[in-house]
Amino acid sequence: MQIALLGGTGDIGEGLALRIARDTDHEVRIGSRETEKAESAAAEYREELDDRGVEATITGHENPEAAAPADLVVAAVPAYYLSDTIEAVSDHLDNSVLVSPAVGMQRDEDGLHYNPPGVGSVTALAVQAAPDDVPVVGAFHNLAAAKLADLDAELNWDVPVVGDDEEAKATVIDLTADLETLRALDAGPLANAPEVESLTPLLINLAANNEDLHDLGVKFW
Amino acid sequence: MQIALLGGTGDIGEGLALRIARDTDHEVRIGSRETEKAESAAAEYREELDDRGVEATITGHENPEAAAPADLVVAAVPAYYLSDTIEAVSDHLDNSVLVSPAVGMQRDEDGLHYNPPGVGSVTALAVQAAPDDVPVVGAFHNLAAAKLADLDAELNWDVPVVGDDEEAKATVIDLTADLETLRALDAGPLANAPEVESLTPLLINLAANNEDLHDLGVKFW
Structure with a gap:
């Protein structure tokens, strides 16, 4: 399938792009707000994989163009960009599964704290920003970039x-299971997202x- | 040292009692609201350890009597009994470290959710219920009983x-490190308790x- 990584130029986008391209046959479409930045990151990832003998299909695009033909769209952006990023591609999500890995956190003198939006979780925020008929799956929240x-x-x-x-969730679980040294676990419905997201500040x-x-x-x- | 396990007759109290008695030289004082119940559990734990060739000092008491001479008091009770349990022993916590392992959770049709009290965490509730000069440490929240x-x-x-x-925390970290196949990690100040507690519903x-x-x-x- 074709997988778009919106915000795929940084943070966990880079790692997901490299590992999906290395471990699966899926095509990876790096999205960014700037085409040039996306193309440059895609070239960099292709080169790194080429050095390892992997010929990967990774291309760079502006976010909406990255999303348009994709079967799976990962919004790999910080929580405070999430709604805007999803809204910018919302006309291009037909027949796509949307994946939300973002976590809302706040730092104070004691450490990092889970700071979910009013809707209960950042994953729920993705649901709110996405068109009604687009299935949203929460995953990849706890991966150190x-x-x-x-x-x-x-x-x-x-x-x-x-x-x-369930079908959308199975797609993401299958994809994750194909990535070496990662194991996908079903954590239940979207309502269980807060407990998954709040693991990230604990790790930090x-x-x-x-x-x-x-x-x-x-x-x- | 002497370690009191309030509510030590069940849930994680049993496992902590058995493992502390097996893996360390500390004396274990099982507390309950009923002396008889505590004595019966203590006898059962001694017997199980005796079967394994371990001669353990485990005794049973009413909660306040269990706490009185203890250096470390673990409130191994459900979250909704926590404040009452601590208040019942509060005259007996001089020079003790109080350990809170309880987690507030609520079940709905989707699963189990973290449901902290208004003070932010169950560990913070223990701080509120304990006398001001008693150091409170949060630990053992995520152990499957x-x-x-x-x-x-x-x-x-x-x-x-x-x-x-820090001294009280180090005492609990050292105790935990002595328990076989458990590793203690410093998760920072009490303000970081919510992220530790909310891991428990995720595990479930x-x-x-x-x-x-x-x-x-x-x-x-």
Whole structure:
């Protein structure tokens, strides 16, 4: 399938692009607000994969163009850009599954805290911003960006996935299961998104308070 | 040291009692609202450890009597009993560290949700109920009770610990580090308790939605 990564030039977009292109046959469409930035990131990712002997189909586009033909659209942008980003591509989401990985957090002197929007979770905010008939799935909330983008890193992390549309959720779970050293777990309906999202500030607080830990992910057993 | 487990007759009290008695030299004082119930649980735990060749000092008491000589008092009771339980022993907490493992949760048709009290976390509720000079530490929130109480289970779980009093927090971290197959992690100040507590409903939701998973704990890396 074709997978668009809106905001795919940075943060977890980079790691998802590299790992999807390396571990699957899906085509990756990097989206950005600026075409040139997206094309440049796509070229960089292709080059990194080429160095590893992987010929990848990664192209760069303005966000709406990235989304238009995609079967799966990942809004890999910070929470405060999420609604605008989704609204900018909303005419291009027909027959797509929309994936929301963003988390709302706030820092104070004690650490990082989960700071969900009024609708209850950032994933719910994506639902609100998306057209009614577009299924939204929450996933990839808890992935440390730098380590995700390091293709030599053995992650051995779990990815909790939430969604109300079972078929859409299965698509995301299957995609994630294809990514090496990641395991997808069904975390239930969208209403369970807050507990998934609030894991991210915990990971960052643990890394900040324990000398030997950084770029943390999570494994459940 | 002497460790009191208020509500030590059930839930995670049992597992903590068995593992502390097996893995350390500390004395364990099981507390309950009924002396007889506490004595009966203590006898049961001693017997289980005796079967494994461990001679343990575990005694049963009414909660205030359990707490009185203890250096560490764990309020191993459900969140809705927490304030009452702490208030019932508050005259006996001099020179003690109080540990709060309780989590507030609410179930609806979608799953289990984190449902913190108005003060922000159940750990903060313990602070509110305890005398001002008693240091409160949040720990053991994310331990699946049945597996914790199974002494044959290799847990390999992490225990995030929060607290504002560094010395009290270090006491709890050291105790936890002595328990086999558990690793204690510093999760920062008490203000970071909500993100630790909300991990518990996520663990339960993941177990409910994934066939092969049950009695889940968590490992960070």
